[in-house]
Amino acid sequence: MLKIKEAVIVEGKYDKIKLSSLIDGLILETDGFAIFKNKDRLKLFRRLAETRGLLILTDSDGAGFVIRRYLGGSIPTKYVKHAYIPDLLGKESRKAQPSKEGKLGVEGVPKQVILDALKRAGATFEELDEAPQTQGEPITPADLYEDGITGRADSKRRRGLLLKALDLPEHLSSGALLQVLNTVCTKEEYRAAVAALITEETRSGIKV
Numbered sequence: 001m002l003k004i005k006e007a008v009i010v011e012g013k014y015d016k017i018k019l020s021s022l023i024d025g026l027i028l029e030t031d032g033f034a035i036f037k038n039k040d041r042l043k044l045f046r047r048l049a050e051t052r053g054l055l056i057l058t059d060s061d062g063a064g065f066v067i068r069r070y071l072g073g074s075i076p077t078k079y080v081k082h083a084y085i086p087d088l089l090g091k092e093s094r095k096a097q098p099s100k101e102g103k104l105g106v107e108g109v110p111k112q113v114i115l116d117a118l119k120r121a122g123a124t125f126e127e128l129d130e131a132p133q134t135q136g137e138p139i140t141p142a143d144l145y146e147d148g149i150t151g152r153a154d155s156k157r158r159r160g161l162l163l164k165a166l167d168l169p170e171h172l173s174s175g176a177l178l179q180v181l182n183t184v185c186t187k188e189e190y191r192a193a194v195a196a197l198i199t200e201e202t203r204s205g206i207k208v
Contacts, residue, residue: 002115005124006055006081007048007183011067014094014107019057022111023118026052026179030067040169042074044180049079051183055123057083057114059105083121085109137187141178147194150174158197165193 004025010016016027026048028041035041048054056071058064072080085106091098092108099105106114144150148158159177163170166185181190 002118003126004055004118005126006053007045008055008057008118009045009071010057010106011059011064012107014092015057015059015105018107018111019114022114026176026183028176030058030071033063033067035067036070038169041171042071043167044169044172044184045071046075047184048180049075053079053081053124055081055083055118055121057085057106057117057121059099059103060085060087061099061101061103061105064105081121081123083114083117083123085113085117088113139178139181139187139190143187143190144178149194150177161197161200162193165196166190 002023004023007026007028008019008023009028009030010019011030011032013029016029019027028045028048030041031038045054054071054075056068058068068082072082085104086109088104088109089098089102090104090108091102092104141150145152148155149162150159152158159174160170163172166181166189168180168184172180185193
């Protein structure tokens with residue numbers, strides 16, 4: 001498995017599942033055309049682009065290129081790399097019918113094709129045991145649990161408030177949460193946000 005520095009942007013969850021079997025890195029979805037209206041997610045993409053770079057990997061059909069052009073026009077080009085898969089005709093096994101253009105998407109193409117596309121795009125490959133790309137001590141899964149952000153009965157509410165305080169999308173998946181936090185803020189900034197959250201809960205009489 002290869003570790004990639006850039007945040008990789010794909011269209012949907014099945015693309016993310018496929019890519020997760022190949023690389024160790026931050027993979028986020030546009031949710032198809034929903035990205036056109038999701039300003040918070042686009043804002044997150046911009047922040048990630050500035051801190052670690054973006055690598056866009058969409059399907060090779062017309063819809064994929066519409067999304068690619070939108071992202072490419074919304075984020076400074078100096079932070080963006082583009083990975084292209086070739087036009088391969090076929091149908092994904094989970095689908096009853098092929099796509100409108102009859103082309104395989106990211107989820108359907110052979111793994112080596114994706115790896116070759118990432119290499120051609122100039123992806124920055126790192127050693128799997130390399131130190132995290134954040135300064136200072138990283139935020140850990142244990143931190144999130146101890147602070148009630150994950151794994152507790154009230155975690156969903158607390159996570160939502162934390163994301164709002166850090167100006168991150170409210171619908172950010174729990175799977176991507178830790179990687180995103182370690183990219184956009186330091187542990188000290190995270191601790192400050194949690195402390196402010198606890199202060200507000202105490203003031204409001206919320207028991208956790």
